[in-house]
Amino acid sequence: MDKGNADKSEHGMNGISSMEQMLDSLLSMDYIIFFNKGYRVGDPNYEEKQFYFQYLIEFTNNEQWILHHTTSIRDRILEQQWQSEHIKRLNHRVSKAYVVVPDEMSEREKRNAENYNSKIETKKIYSALDGVYNFSKMYQTIEHKAASLMENGQAKAKMGLHFETKLVDCLNNVQNMERWNHTSNTKVGYLYxxxxxxxxxxxxxxxxxxxxxxxxDIPKLPSGGNPKTDVLATIETTNGSYDFTISCKRSTADIVTIHEYTAYSFSKILNPDDAELLDLLIEFQTVGGVNSMTKESSDRLSEKMKVYSDSLCEWALAGVGGEGDPKIQWATHIITVNEEKNEYSISTIDEYLSRIKKSGIKGQFETPFQWTYPSGGKGKRIQLKMKMI
Incomplete structure (x- = not known):
């Protein structure tokens, strides 16, 4: 085999390996109940199991999909059309068939994949395939299918946690590093x-x-609570070693809980020498809401928070100034994820706080937060909520 064909073969095998990593991750989160590598089925009237797809997956409702990775879309896709048509004919539990391509491709290959997928979606061609997706879109499509089979609250919680797993697997992927360093042109990578x-x-x-x-796997805070860091990445470079700490948040139209501590903790972090601040925080904690405070106290707390709002945001969103190890438990970066659109935004904490200010989010007491108390915690703790952007 000449080098060109050898490289193509290695490229293809790396893509299949990346697909298996994706399915292993989805299986570990119970999005699928199993997958079969090298799925074959035959027509009962003939001897051979001649119809083949690289992977078959099954969801909790017993529905099955078939997936096949390729690094290029040319006439060879007609083979997957043939295979998928007959697999669907012979296995009625297979409802969907997809060809999966790398996230990063040459402009020509990317255009070929997108054009073919468009022909399928707009029904310009007859197709037994249901789409030609890159890894990121395929991952999202499987994730959303699995989530649709769960209770809404369970689905949202699992999707939030799963992004952390996705990020860790992506950063630890050796093929990704080799592609990044330009040491190989045959690596496909994983969520590259x-x-x-x-x-x-x-x-x-x-x-x-x-x-x-x-x-x-980030240690709990000394108080037993969760740190703001969801993912710790240690990067070794020719210039030295660096730690980056990332907080992963879902971007949602809902207002979600961001922070929860006692009035004394708020005072300690913001300014332990400001006795009036502590008195006002205790008053809020006792009554549980801005409308239950006296107008004078509400106005005074608003005046105070004009001074302390930035520090409060850094503590509430990144843990800065609070308990725990600053090196691994305070977040340096934040990723907000919109699973519905398969979009995410990566920012430093300073960049994210600047976005909040520019967005015009209005909370209470001159902060972007809604101030309240946790269920059963009136008089004991202060809870902050906010819409993530």
């Missing part, structure tokens, strides 16, 4: 677009990267 965006935000240049180690 996400990897590129994170590396660029961290300021890591190609070919200076030596290793990446990411984990979502």
């Amino acid at each position: 677009s996400l990897y590129c965006n994170v590396m660029n935000k961290f300021g890591v240049r190609p070919q200076e990267l030596l290793s990446v180690s990411a984990t979502s």
